[in-house]
Amino acid sequence: xxxxxxxxxxxxxxxxxxxxxxxxxxxxxxxxxxxxxxxxxxxxxxxxxxxxxxxxxxxxxxxxxxxxxxxxxxxxxxxxxxxxxxxxxxxxxxxxxxxxxxxxxxxxxxxxxxxxxxxxxxxxxxxxxxxxxxxxxxxxxxxxxxxxxxxxxxxxxxxxxxxxxxxxxxxxxxxxxxxxxxxxxxxx
Numbered sequence: 001x002x003x004x005x006x007x008x009x010x011x012x013x014x015x016x017x018x019x020x021x022x023x024x025x026x027x028x029x030x031x032x033x034x035x036x037x038x039x040x041x042x043x044x045x046x047x048x049x050x051x052x053x054x055x056x057x058x059x060x061x062x063x064x065x066x067x068x069x070x071x072x073x074x075x076x077x078x079x080x081x082x083x084x085x086x087x088x089x090x091x092x093x094x095x096x097x098x099x100x101x102x103x104x105x106x107x108x109x110x111x112x113x114x115x116x117x118x119x120x121x122x123x124x125x126x127x128x129x130x131x132x133x134x135x136x137x138x139x140x141x142x143x144x145x146x147x148x149x150x151x152x153x154x155x156x157x158x159x160x161x162x163x164x165x166x167x168x169x170x171x172x173x174x175x176x177x178x179x180x181x182x183x184x185x186x187x188x
Contacts, residue, residue, distance in 0.1 A: 025161040032149040
């Protein structure tokens, strides 16, 4: 009888420790998943700020570069796609499209020296540059939160708890475009 009681108490202690461990892991996974959601909101706010600046920038450039209609339309449609995107994956893809369109717009600006000296354009360009910096910071923080979460659910015994409670890997990272990896040619 004493052996059975000791075994029973030992099993109960092991079950209690395992339960508390599972609770801790579950709570950590929930916390990290919510951190990803919160960080995504910060990215989204910065992206929305840029989207709000773009119409003013486009209108300013239009006044100087009427023949560059195709570039203006690309920026406008990329902004519309960004505003229509709903999921993080859609927003990331639309944001990359908008990045490319803004890049083409800034190339157009280089062809118009009088535009580059326009006070309204300079102010908008400064605001856009500041916003781009904020977006870069928030993207980095978001990617770090996703990476931490993915690492946590991959570690043992977290992976067991994650699979029991339906926590899955999040692959919605911001990534550099392949074109951004090529070194630009500079000729003097």
